[in-house]
Amino acid sequence: KTFFSNSSPQPEIEAPGRIYLNRQIQLSGGPQVDRDGDQLTSIWKVNGQALEGSSFTPTELGRYRVTLVQDDGRGISNSIDSAVVDIIPIGHPDMTPDYPSxxxxxxxxxxxxxxxxxxxxxxxxxxxxxxxxxxxxxxxxxxxxxxxxxxxxxxxxxxxxxxxxxxx
Structure with a gap:
């Protein structure tokens, strides 16, 4: 008899630790193929919500949890990696407007x-x-x-x- 041992995917996220508000974040991670040579499907989530693709544009300041879920299609539970991205404001130039009180x-x-x-x-x-x-x-x-x-x-x-x- 021959037995096949299926290895679960081991995703790794590449995400910036900090990014400015209203700037698109392009997420990347891998691998695309697991150790068994199985093609992997990937789902990206931000704060638990699935994305349509691999990018998002934060419109609120704060901390976002980015998650990559990969599946090899062989029935082993999906593998997950996650990262935290802090969204920070872009500063403005110092200025004092001249206006009446x-x-x-x-x-x-x-x-x-x-x-x-x-x-x-x-x-x-x-x-x-x-x-x-x-x-x-x-x-x-x-x-x-x-x-x-x-x-x-x-x-x-x-x-x-x-x-x-x-x-x-």
């Missing part, structure tokens, strides 16, 4: 008026949208938020206090 209800601020360096890379962040003009919409102490764009992607946000007054 008080503004009338309905008044506006524009990026071009703020006197900040690299104004084409800044936008106001308002309810998930990025615009070049901010409008004072309710009276009282509030803030406006500026988003720094790096390579045309939103990467770092900073807030500034402002008081909105009722018109006289």
């Amino acid at each position: 008080r503004i009338s209800l309905g008044g506006t601020l524009s990026i071009s008026e703020l006197g900040i360096p690299q104004p084409n890379n800044w936008k106001f962040a308002i309810a998930g949208e990025y615009v070049t003009t901010w409008e004072a919409q309710s009276p009282g102490e509030t803030e406006f938020k500026l988003m720094w764009f790096y390579e045309n992607l939103p990467t770092s946000q900073v807030s500034f206090p402002i008081t909105v007054s009722e018109p006289l």
